[in-house]
Structures are given as C-alpha cells and as structure tokens.
Amino acid sequence: MTREIIEETYGRIKAHIHNTPVLSSSYLNQLTGCDIVFKCENFQKMGAFKMRGATNAILNIKTSQRQNGVVTHSSGNFAQAVALAAKNQGIPAYIVMPSNAPSVKKQAVQDYGGQVSLCEPTIEAREANCQLIADKTGATQLHPSNDIDVIMGNSTSAYELLFDYPQLDVILAPVGGGGLLAGTALTAHNFGNDCICIAGEPENVDDAYRSLAAGKIEYNDNINTIADGLRTNLGDVNFPIIQQYVDRIIRVSEAEIIAAMKLIWERMKLVVEASSAVPFAAVLKESETFKGKQIGIIVSGGNVDISSLPF
C-alpha cells in the first residue's frame, strides 16, 4: 500500500520538481572505505528537498479548496518551498515569519511570490497568526514535517536514488522535524533490496535519538547547533514511522559537522548547508561499521549564507 502511495506521489509531483543529480567522489570513497553516492537536493528547485513535500501537499488539496491558497509558519526552507510550489500552481501562499528572521530570508520568500506576515518570535504567536490567516482567507495550513503528504513528497528523493542505485545497503538522511527521515525510511523499506535507513543528528539537538530510546517524543532544551535546519522536533505523524523503519540514529558533534561540510565543499565542489553534512559526518564517525558498504546520502539542501561560513 505504502509502495503504491509513493509511486502515485512521484507520478503526481515529478513534473514540478527536479530529478536531482547523483554525484560521487573517489577521494571520499577512498577516505571512508565505502562506496557513497550523494543525492543532491541542493540542486532541487529553491535549493532543498522541501520542494518535494510542499508540492505534494499543495497538489493534494481539493481543487475547490486549493484556490484559497496555503498558509504556513517557517523561517527556513519550507517557507520558500511553499511560496514557490504555490506560485507554480497559481495560488496564494501566506507565510508567517518571526519578526527577527533575517531580512534575506523574508526577501527570498517574497521573491518566490509569498505574502509574508511578521509576528512575535514565539511558537504560540506563529501558530496563532497562521490560524488567523486561515480563518480569514480559507487557506489550507501546511506543516513542514508532521504531515503525511509532506512526508510522502519527501520520500521521492530516495525513490529516485534507489531507481538509479537499486543495490544500496544503507540510505542516510539528517533528522530535524522528521519529515525527510520518515519519507526516506518508507522508501528504503519499500523499494530497497535489504536497504536500511540510518539518520544523522547533531549531538546538541539530539531529541530524535532520545525519542527513539524513550519510546516517546522528546524535546531539546536548547537549539545550539550550526545545522539550523535540524533544530525542530519530531511529531505524532512521523515519529511512529521513524520508530518502525529507521535502523538507528548516529549523533555527531559540531566539529564533526563542520569537518564533513568542509570535505563536501572542497572535494565535491558542492555548496551544501550544514544540515546536509550531518549524515556524511555520521559515516565518517562510524566508518568502520560502514566499510565496504554501498551508501546513499540525501544531501538535503544548499541554502547557506556563503558570506559567513564556519571555515
């Protein structure tokens, strides 16, 4: 059933997204002793995998309802993804952003045609503002990660990857809100050939690791990590999927994330955001256990401020 849903999802969104390139580096293979392919979602439209989930969620809204538009709160990639996916469908996108969001991020959303409203930088204010807009406009609310349509859209990155590389032993993805990881795990389980799914997570925001251990959703006391896409928590939709289909979560330090990011930039010539380097950092950290394996890594995105790099 899930298999058919993933296939249907891909059929629905494929004309609206890029089948992103897959790249590899003989240097990094030699360094790790693995055979690694990188699925480059940094080359996706608007620069991140989020375009897949946002597109699928919008296309799944009933036609009569769709014209009222969509609303979400986000200061990151999901805001841009919703704005662009809505624009592509010719419907309005209302994006609630915290008043302290960097102006470059507001501008990026507006460049994609999104209508930005600012609010106090608290989760309560963000949700309240979303609700207010939804009530007023009839727009459909979208959640960046805890929504089955978003998860299914995100599952298509690994789907494309396994189509080209069906013999992968492992697919790794980063885990933040859990929407990419849940989708990736579903695809690995349903389309892989004994392919397992492993996540990378920053030690500093290891809520997903602790959630798996505790059997319930855990939260972070602070969000002090360079991997700014991974500061969020799991939700009740994606957590059960992650529990069932994710093999394990490997935690990495900030220094390990930066070192992995630098290798990807220098050796693969790819501009990737810090969150994207987390799964590769996990491979480097546990290279003994990955040795000899065929590995796929979902490079989640490339939206990074190139004027303030950690190296």
Place this chain on the structure above:
Amino acid sequence: MTREIIEETYGRIKAHIHNTPVLSSSYLNQLTGCDIVFKCENFQKMGAFKMRGATNAILNIKTSQRQNGVVTHSSGNFAQAVALAAKNQGIPAYIVMPSNAPSVKKQAVQDYGGQVSLCEPTIEAREANCQLIADKTGATQLHPSNDIDVIMGNSTSAYELLFDYPQLDVILAPVGGGGLLAGTALTAHNFGNDCICIAGEPENVDDAYRSLAAGKIEYNDNINTIADGLRTNLGDVNFPIIQQYVDRIIRVSEAEIIAAMKLIWERMKLVVEASSAVPFAAVLKESETFKGKQIGIIVSGGNVDISSLPF
C-alpha cells in the same frame, strides 16, 4: 581533419576522465534573459578541465618514451592534472613548483603521487629546472596550454557539451594561457550548428584581448586579478587558433568577476574558482547582446581556498 582529431582524442581519453554534468538555473536564465547551460568541469577529476589536456598529452607520448615519465612547471591546476594523469598511467610525474607556492598546493600534487621539486620563483628558474629533470630522467616536458595535444584534450569538454546540446548559439570559455579557449573554439567551429565561441577575460590581465587587436601576442605588466588561473599569456600554438576561431573577447572587472562567482555559488550551489566565473560575468555584462540566445559556459574548475573567499 580537425573534426576527426577531436573525435579520436575523445575516444582516447574518455575512459580516463569524467563526462561532467551540465547544470542550469531558471533564476539565472530569468536574470539574463538567456538559456544558459553550465558545463561543470569543477566536477572533473582533480577539479578542473586540465585533466583532459594532461591525459591526452600523456597518452600521446610514444609507449617506449612514456615510461620515463613527464615533467612540467606549474603551481596550479595543471600540476595536479599531470600528477594524477601520470599516476593513472603508472608513470612518474616531476612537478617543478616555485618555492613560494602555497604548501596546500604542493601537498595536493604530492597526494596525487607527483614528485615536487622547488625552485626560485622566476620563469627562467622554472624552465631551467624542467630542462634539468628532462635531461636527467628522459621525462617528456609538457606545457599547460601551448601544446596541441593539451589543446585537443581540452576541446573535449565542449565536445561533450555540444553532443548533449547541439543547438547552442554560443559557447563561452575563460582565457588565460589559451589552451582551453583554443580547444573550445575548435570544437564550436567543427561540431556546432553556427555556434560561435566567445571568451571572457579579466580587464586587469587583458593580454589576450590586446593580442587579438594587435595581431601579435601581447603580455601583462602585472597579474593583479582574483582569477588566478588566467594570469598567463597566450602562446604560438594556441594564438593562431584563437585568431581564426574566436569571435571576440569580453573583458570584465574584478567586481564583475566576484559578483558572477557569488551568483554561481548562491544560485547554482556550485563551488567554482574565480576564473570559472569570468565567462558568466561576460554574459551578465553584455546581457543585451546575449538575450534570447542558447548559451553554453565552460565552468573551468573548482579548486579554490574556501577559507578565503571574496564575499
């Protein structure tokens, strides 16, 4: 005749190089009003197109002579290309480098198995040292740009590009020593469909522009440009080819190079060296004349110090 030589060359080297990806950006197309494809030699082995020319030059050495190895003087991409191409053929590579070359560049050559000898940082000392090594070892001397085998090897990047995009109106390449430009122009002329070849050159080192105007090889008084791959001069082998087959050379300022480089990094998510941004800077500068055209740009390489970026 040239047509057959390019085809033969490609047949000779294709197993030893990457057929590099071609990428595009709807944002940059919208910005310029053109339809631009970027041929990503930054993803080539050792990170630059130079691998093509070095490989061809080495494969064209007679077998009996080849075992004595090759020698060149370079502190840049050609040094790494010769080291790696020689290693791939199982022969020694002697690389003469100026004593003031950054240690990271010496290390990169050694990592590829090259035998580095240091000399005074003058062109006379570099050439004398090359000759000394050639006399002692019987190694064949290779020139980075003024060598017909190197030029033919370099021609294969545009050859792959035109194979996938036969309708290009223009192919642009940067011009430094002239080896990439001459090869690209030969391919555009022989395999394009009324495809012209245009070069981008830094204003600060516009020797090639002045050479075309004067009808003889001109030199630079200083080499003060961020595009460190383009500081060299044309030679007697590539200059006649450039005179005959290059439509014109567009000069760009340092600020224009940096702005173009930033756009490629931010919008295309590609790590490219400054020299690679020069042709795109030329398109931005003269976007009126390129409007509506189908354009191919040879992205020459991605070997850049990511710890000291100009933005």
